Amino acid sequence: MSTLEHLRNREAILRISESEAENRAEVIDPDDERMIINMGPQHPSTHGVLRVTMELQGETVLRSKPIIGYLHTGMEKTAEDLTFLQGPTNVTRMDYAAPLFTELVYSLAVEQLLDIEIPERATWIRMLMCELNRMSSHLLFLATNGMDLGSVGMMIYGWREREEVLRFFEKVTGLRMNHNYIRPGGVAADLPDNWQSDVREILDILPDRLEQFDVLMTGQPIWRDRTQGVGVITAEEAIALGATGPILRSTGYAWDTRRTMPYLAYDKVDFDIVVGSYGDTFDRYAIRLNEIRESMKIVEQCLDMMPKGPYRVEDRKVTPPPRARIDESMEALIHHFKIFTEGYKVPAGEVYTSVESPRGELGCYLVSDGGSKPQRMHIRAPSFVNLQTLPHMMHGGLLADAVAVISSIDPIMGEVDR
Amino acid sequence: MSRVQTSEGTAEGNSDTAPDNAHTDTAYDVSVSNSNGQIVLHPEILLYESLIKNLAADGYQMCVDLCGVDYYKNLTRKLPNGVKAERFELVINFLDLLGKRRIRVRVQLPEDDPKVPSISMIYPGAEAMEREASDMFGFVFEGHPDPTPILLPEGWVGHPLRKDFSMGRIPVQFKAVEGR
Structure with a gap:
């Protein structure tokens, strides 16, 4: 319980309401020279629309509170009005930097309620695409972190x-983002011809570029001064606050759902979990940089081990029949019509599934009442929970370091606010 | 083996929701059930806080997820014997990082008084999630250190994820901007 008391006694969280923060903003208290300022919601380094209310004493941050909800569009409510087939179009818009993961976790939940087994090739395509997505998401982090x-x-x-x-x-999904590619029952389309050479090209380009980043940032004294020892958090604190992903791993705690509770075919590929040792901003940066290298290893293995076969289940109640079959078979036409008008029905029940997204544990709690639309769909967004570590990381640090800390959490506001 | 139901085969789906006599087991002194291979505990509100303390002592270090569910008029859902279905449910997922196990807690909350003790003193990570459930469903978490809205603006009327909060029929509530 000592961690809990420690967290409580630190008083890092500024527990005042929005309107109170507005009234007291930018007024210096004559007694202790404390002042409350609002950073954001339109600050370039707040990654969208995050607003942080901070209590400052001089340049030191004392208490703070992330204020969110500016992007809240009720996506969980929307999900209740979409069929299970339409669901991925909605959830893919949550974490817009890593959309395939939200599609994946949603599809896994639906499949578990349906009790269907997806073909092996679909599993490997999902893994290939997700690891490529992890690379693109971490590259985006490197870009924004560097800019901040x-x-x-x-x-x-x-x-x-x-x-x-x-x-x-x-090339694969038709869209750069918001793919709606991973769907309950498999994936939307097979990989295009010559996909191997396209992936190979990415794998050829990246190692050199990552080494350039090492020269530009990792080994550079200014970069190290700005990040080392900034925004430190311990493993016990991170666990108590529910933080997962690179934040938890930066403390030296090797928790990665891909390894500890494997899903898809992660138990069949070889990769390392990258951990830090100090739990600071530098560790969180270095973990993400090196996770790109680990993802490349997995992608490499997907290239070699990609099985042949169908890319979605052959159950015509879940996936539509091939176009050519509709011309020949009345039954295929009926199935096609039923799936796209009414949707398929999912047995009543509830399930929680989770995957390791680039930001941590991404979960989906799905309740079905036996109809073709979910009774309730809840996404456990890693960024939403991870943001709670922000006041603790910023406490006692400088205002200039606050930017580094926010950036190192890598919050995606679409996912935080949903 | 596929359990997909066609639109013609709904009769089978209804039998699924009847109470199952096989589930009368208990764990941590509360009813336990198996939901698609996942362990679910069903405490009464009075036993809720002590159950959470037991779980924390038993190695469930992390409160992974906390959310509400509105079953509205669907009161025939599958629950263990002795658990009375209410309109709302509070669902919490716990994770044991060392033992690599998960457990879920489902608390039945009555429509007229959806009140439970806050667990954010035991799991500080539940704080934001409890604020969200309070926004979306109007749950009251007693002893919560910061019971302010999190996703909704201050002063918002209604709880959007309740089933009787219909979509598209309610005008957007703008805040008045003073001096303009």
């Missing part, structure tokens, strides 16, 4: 490398 800390060149490089991956996504 003053390395503006890095912003351009990160976006450039990410685009290489997104170009492949566009």
Whole structure:
């Protein structure tokens, strides 16, 4: 219980209401020179619309509170009005930097309620695409993290490398983002011809570029000064606050759902879990950089081990029949019509599934009442929970470091607010 | 083996929701059931806080997820014997990082008084999630250190994820901007 008392006694969270924060903003208390300021919601380094209310004493951050909800569009409510087939179009818009993971966790939940087994090739395609997505998401992190800390060149490089991956996504799914590619029952389409050479090209380009990033940032004294020892959190604190992903791993705690509670075919591929040792901003940066290398290892193995066969279940109640069958078979036409008008029915029940997204544990709690639309669909968004570590990481640090800390959490506001 | 139901075969689906006599087991002194291979505990509200303390002592270090569910008029859902279905449910997922196990707690909350003790003193990570459930369903978490809205603006009327909060029929509530 000592961690709990420690967290409580630290008084890192500014527990005042929104309107009170507005009234007291930018007024210096004459007694102790404390002042409350609002950072955001339109600050360039707040990654969208995050607002942080901070209590400052001089340049030191004392208490703070992340204020969210500016992007709340009621996506969980929307999900209750969409059929299980339409669901992925909605959830893919939550974490817009890693959309395939939300599609995956939703599809896994639906499949578990349906009690269907998806073909092996679909599993491997999902794994290939998710690891490529992890790479693109971490490259985006490197870009924004570099920009936030003053390395503006890095912003351009990160976006450039990410685009290489997104170009492949566009070829496979038709879209750069918001793919709706992973669906209950498998994936929307098979990989295109010559996909191997496209993936190989990405794998050929990246190692050199990652080494350039090492020169530009990892080994650079200014970069290290800005990040080392900044925003420190311990493993006990991270666990108590529910933080997962790179934040938990930066403390040296090797928790990665892909390894500890394997899903898809992660138990069949070889990769390492990257952990840090100090739980600071530098560790969180280094973990993400090296996770790109680990993802490349997995992608490499997907290239070699990709099985042949169908890319979605052959159960015509769940996946539509091939176009050509509709011309020949009345039954195929009926199935096609039923799936796209009424949707398929999912047995009553509830289930929680989870995957390791680039930001931590991404979960989906799905309740079905036996109809073709969910009774309740809840996404456990890692960014939403991870943001709770922010006041503890910023406490006692400098205002200039607050930017580094926010950036190192890598929050995606679409997922935080849903 | 596929259990997909066609639109013609709904009769089978209804029998699924009847109470199952096989589930009368208990764990941590509360009813336990198996939901698609996942362990679910069903405490009464009075036993809720002590159950959470027991779980924390038993190695469930992390409160992974906390959310509400509105079953509205669907009161015939499958629950263990002796658990009375209410309109609302509070669902919490716990994770044991060392033992690599998960457990879920489902608490039945009555429509007229959806009140439970807050667990954010035991699991500080539940704080934001409890605020969200309070926004979306109007649950009251007693002893919560910061019971302010989190996703909704201050002063918002209604709880959007309740089933009787219909979509598209309610005008957007704008806040008045003073001096303009």
